[in-house]
Amino acid sequence: MSARLLPYWRLLVAGVHEQSTYRLAMLGGLVANATFGFLKVAMLFATVRAAGGELRGYDIGSMSAYVWVSQGLLGSVNVAGTSDFADRIKTGDVAVDFSRPISPQGAVVAREVGKAVAALGPRGLPSIAIGALVVGMSMPTTPWPYLLGVVSLVIGVVLSAALVYALATAGFWLIETRGIQVLYMVISGFFTGLFVPISLFPGWLSAIATATPFPSMMMYPIDVLTGRVSLTRSLVLLGIQAAWLVATLVVGALLTRAGRRTLEVQGG
Amino acid sequence: MSEPIIATDGLTREFVRRTRSGKLLRDKTVVRAVDDLTISVEAGESVGYIGANGAGKSTTIKMLVGILVPTRGTVRTCGLDPLAQRRRLAHEVGVVFGQRSQLWWDLPVRESFSILAAIHRIAPGRAREREAELVGRLEMGDYLDTPVRQLSLGQRMRAELAAALLHTPRLVILDEPTIGLDVLSKQRLRDFLIEERREHGTTLLLTTHDMGDIERLCDRVLVVDHGRLAYQGSLDGLARTVGAQRVLVVDLVAATPDLTDLPDVVHLGSEGHGLRQRLAFDAERTTAARVLTEVSNRVAVRDLSVEEPDIEDVVRRIYQSQR
Numbered sequence: 001m002s003a004r005l006l007p008y009w010r011l012l013v014a015g016v017h018e019q020s021t022y023r024l025a026m027l028g029g030l031v032a033n034a035t036f037g038f039l040k041v042a043m044l045f046a047t048v049r050a051a052g053g054e055l056r057g058y059d060i061g062s063m064s065a066y067v068w069v070s071q072g073l074l075g076s077v078n079v080a081g082t083s084d085f086a087d088r089i090k091t092g093d094v095a096v097d098f099s100r101p102i103s104p105q106g107a108v109v110a111r112e113v114g115k116a117v118a119a120l121g122p123r124g125l126p127s128i129a130i131g132a133l134v135v136g137m138s139m140p141t142t143p144w145p146y147l148l149g150v151v152s153l154v155i156g157v158v159l160s161a162a163l164v165y166a167l168a169t170a171g172f173w174l175i176e177t178r179g180i181q182v183l184y185m186v187i188s189g190f191f192t193g194l195f196v197p198i199s200l201f202p203g204w205l206s207a208i209a210t211a212t213p214f215p216s217m218m219m220y221p222i223d224v225l226t227g228r229v230s231l232t233r234s235l236v237l238l239g240i241q242a243a244w245l246v247a248t249l250v251v252g253a254l255l256t257r258a259g260r261r262t263l264e265v266q267g268g
Numbered sequence: 269m270s271e272p273i274i275a276t277d278g279l280t281r282e283f284v285r286r287t288r289s290g291k292l293l294r295d296k297t298v299v300r301a302v303d304d305l306t307i308s309v310e311a312g313e314s315v316g317y318i319g320a321n322g323a324g325k326s327t328t329i330k331m332l333v334g335i336l337v338p339t340r341g342t343v344r345t346c347g348l349d350p351l352a353q354r355r356r357l358a359h360e361v362g363v364v365f366g367q368r369s370q371l372w373w374d375l376p377v378r379e380s381f382s383i384l385a386a387i388h389r390i391a392p393g394r395a396r397e398r399e400a401e402l403v404g405r406l407e408m409g410d411y412l413d414t415p416v417r418q419l420s421l422g423q424r425m426r427a428e429l430a431a432a433l434l435h436t437p438r439l440v441i442l443d444e445p446t447i448g449l450d451v452l453s454k455q456r457l458r459d460f461l462i463e464e465r466r467e468h469g470t471t472l473l474l475t476t477h478d479m480g481d482i483e484r485l486c487d488r489v490l491v492v493d494h495g496r497l498a499y500q501g502s503l504d505g506l507a508r509t510v511g512a513q514r515v516l517v518v519d520l521v522a523a524t525p526d527l528t529d530l531p532d533v534v535h536l537g538s539e540g541h542g543l544r545q546r547l548a549f550d551a552e553r554t555t556a557a558r559v560l561t562e563v564s565n566r567v568a569v570r571d572l573s574v575e576e577p578d579i580e581d582v583v584r585r586i587y588q589s590q591r
Contacts, residue, residue: 101358101359265330
């Protein structure tokens with residue numbers, strides 16, 4: 001690995017270790033995930049059945065796959081918009097981040113991705129297992145959805161970390177960012193496709209959703225992984241995801257540079 | 269290498285304070301945290317940077333390492349422009365912010381060191397060697413595997429210091445490193461810094477409220493007040509100013525009327541009907557021993573202590589004497 005990237009890789013590993021120290025919290029997260037998973041199952045299965053067993057390409061089996069994969073991603077995709085970095089700007093601890101010979105953006109994103117990866121094991125896989133065992137779900141039988149799905153998932157997770165970082169940089173100007181964080185949470189809940197698959201939205205709403213980076217964080221990885229979309233469509237989705245990732249990282253870097261000019265760290 | 273390791277010229281930083289007045293309107297006031305500061309520190313020096321709370325010490329330090337952007341004036345650190353060359357500078361400087369942690373809270377101390385070694389791109393062999401050196405000197409061996417959040421303050425401050433020094437920086441900036449530490453922990457930290465400077469010739473810039481830190485560690489002091497440089501010079505010069513107001517506290521065997529008429533002594537106050545009396549004296553004109561003799565001639569002394577004035581008091585006096 002290039003020497004320039006080594007610090008960020010090390011921070012990613014540190015993120016994995018950090019996340020792994022809170023096992024009980026992860027178990028709590030899993031219980032919450034599963035509970036809401038059954039709620040989603042009840043509502044969305046009823047919707048599919050009311051539509052005559054098939055709704056916009058979803059049958060019971062594929063809807064189940066959507067529910068349990070989306071619940072499984074909840075520990076790894078940051079839908080809440082909260083971040084350590086926002087707190088660090090607010091408290092002035094960001095001074096420490098700026099005293100290191102690395103990019104604060106790279107450091108924050110690497111660490112968050114590490115945490116997300118660490119959550120996939122204990123929160124993601126059990127959630128999918130619960131769904132498969134208790135409710136049953138249909139998953140692809142060919143290898144490529146899994147291969148592309150993993151790539152799509154990784155981009156989604158990194159994009160989520162990069163987007164929440166960019167959100168947190170608002171703190172350079174606002175100090176307290178809870179207002180926009182709550183706004184982010186409300187919007188991302190819908191537009192990532194966490195509550196309901198985006199293809200069930202009315203046309204105009206789905207058009208708005210697909211014009212944002214949110215579906216790239218969760219909906220597209222689910223579509224690719226569960227084999228809901230064709231190989232070609234999967235590759236297109238990966239391209240869209242990659243474009244959003246690059247754009248988000250660039251915006252985050254620009255905001256960091258601009259924010260540094262206005263940064264005020266007082267009191268120690 | 270004749271360029272100073274730290275050089276500022278007319279360095280100024282203003283903060284805009286917005287205070288609410290009425291429902292929507294906000295008043296703006298400009299607070300000048302650092303005001304036209306021109307200082308210079310040579311490589312290898314050990315300099316105390318002192319001043320009261322809010323005097324602008326931390327703001328200066330943050331401009332020195334490129335965290336804050338100056339409003340006016342110039343600053344060069346290690347021959348670099350801290351803003352434009354922040355990352356290069358970070359390899360040359362080690363900073364400890366006494367109030368903030370640079371360690372990973374949930375991870376063992378050892379892992380924080382390993383992460384920092386990667387961040388500074390220290391070769392693994394060199395990193396191991398340096399870590400062993402720091403762990404030995406700061407006596408951290410028995411808590412290397414403990415998560416940072418479980419450390420005592422004294423243990424954590426030693427780990428913070430090691431973290432800042434892991435990449436063997438040329439310039440070490442310590443912002444109140446001994447804050448909240450007990451006497452023994454302070455002593456240990458100071459001894460370590462003295463040894464570190466002897467071995468590596470490290471330049472040290474230190475802010476503190478502790479006179480002991482300054483006396484043990486610094487050849488020269490800069491005093492800042494309301495963002496302006498109020499004094500710079502030798503420790504002796506500062507000590508003379510400081511010496512002007514040492515206080516001898518005597519515990520007497522019997523209640524005694526206030527000792528107000530001792531030569532060269534100002535009686536500050538008494539407790540317990542004169543069982544304990546506080547006497548201020550000018551170290552230029554008399555000595556603690558002479559004052560004690562004077563007191564002993566009148567009444568038997570049971571116990572005594574000499575109080576060193578705190579930094580805030582010193583700063584106030586220096587500042588007043590300049591007006």
